[in-house]
Amino acid sequence: GAGVSQSPSNKVTEKGKDVELRCDPISGHTALYWYRQSLGQGLEFLIYFQGNSAPDKSGLPSDRFSAERTGGSVSTLTIQRTQQEDSAVYLCASSLALSLAGTTDTQYFGPGTRLTVL
Amino acid sequence: KNEVEQSPQNLTAQEGEFITINCSYSVGISALHWLQQHPGGGIVSLFMLSSGKKKHGRLIATINIQEKHSSLHITASHPRDSAVYICAVRSTSGSRLTFGEGTQLTVNP
Numbered sequence: 001g002a003g004v005s006q007s008p009s010n011k012v013t014e015k016g017k018d019v020e021l022r023c024d025p026i027s028g029h030t031a032l033y034w035y036r037q038s039l040g041q042g043l044e045f046l047i048y049f050q051g052n053s054a055p056d057k058s059g060l061p062s063d064r065f066s067a068e069r070t071g072g073s074v075s076t077l078t079i080q081r082t083q084q085e086d087s088a089v090y091l092c093a094s095s096l097a098l099s100l101a102g103t104t105d106t107q108y109f110g111p112g113t114r115l116t117v118l
Numbered sequence: 119k120n121e122v123e124q125s126p127q128n129l130t131a132q133e134g135e136f137i138t139i140n141c142s143y144s145v146g147i148s149a150l151h152w153l154q155q156h157p158g159g160g161i162v163s164l165f166m167l168s169s170g171k172k173k174h175g176r177l178i179a180t181i182n183i184q185e186k187h188s189s190l191h192i193t194a195s196h197p198r199d200s201a202v203y204i205c206a207v208r209s210t211s212g213s214r215l216t217f218g219e220g221t222q223l224t225v226n227p
Contacts, residue, residue, distance in 0.1 A: 033215070043204065043217040056214055089159060107151070107215075109161040 004110035025094030124218035141205030
């Protein structure tokens with residue numbers, strides 16, 4: 001069975017351009033997470049999906065960032081009008097479920113997309 | 119003060135040594151995760167804990183809910199254990215994970 005995949009693996013863009021990052025979670029995983037890891041920094045939560053809805057968008061750094069998930073599967077993270085401070089590795093993870101009790105299943109991480117904004 | 123604090127930040131050990139990495143947190147949690155990030159960047163989930171102790175091979179993770187503290191132990195360490203080890207917690211009030219800064223472990227042969 002395939003793990004979490006992300007594309008592209010690397011993206012270099014010019015300041016001001018829009019970028020789309022894609023995540024394919026493990027088949028059957030209903031929960032999907034986006035994280036960001038800036039150079040030399042720790043991991044930072046961006047957004048979480050349960051199915052197609054995003055109950056927690058509180059980690060998105062600005063209104064230039066948006067994400068959607070369709071069919072309970074693939075998710076895209078879009079960054080509009082990119083800035084140099086957006087340069088980071090963007091990681092996606094999926095898990096089987098988030099239970100009503102708030103406990104979680106193990107998260108499986110994708111390899112990440114390294115975004116460089118020139 | 120960060121919600122999740124790890125210590126030490128950096129740890130160098132000789133092959134075969136017993137290693138302990140500590141994680142303290144300041145919020146009520148529903149789960150605590152230990153993650154491993156290799157030099158190439160890939161992240162692997164090692165453990166998810168809500169109480170007690172878990173063991174997988176040479177790795178042991180413990181958590182003390184009352185003291186808001188978790189430890190990750192590596193027995194008979196090996197150079198291939200060299201990686202960044204990250205503690206992350208999910209609070210009882212939300213769905214997001216909050217991460218520690220990570221511990222860079224280097225095991226020398």
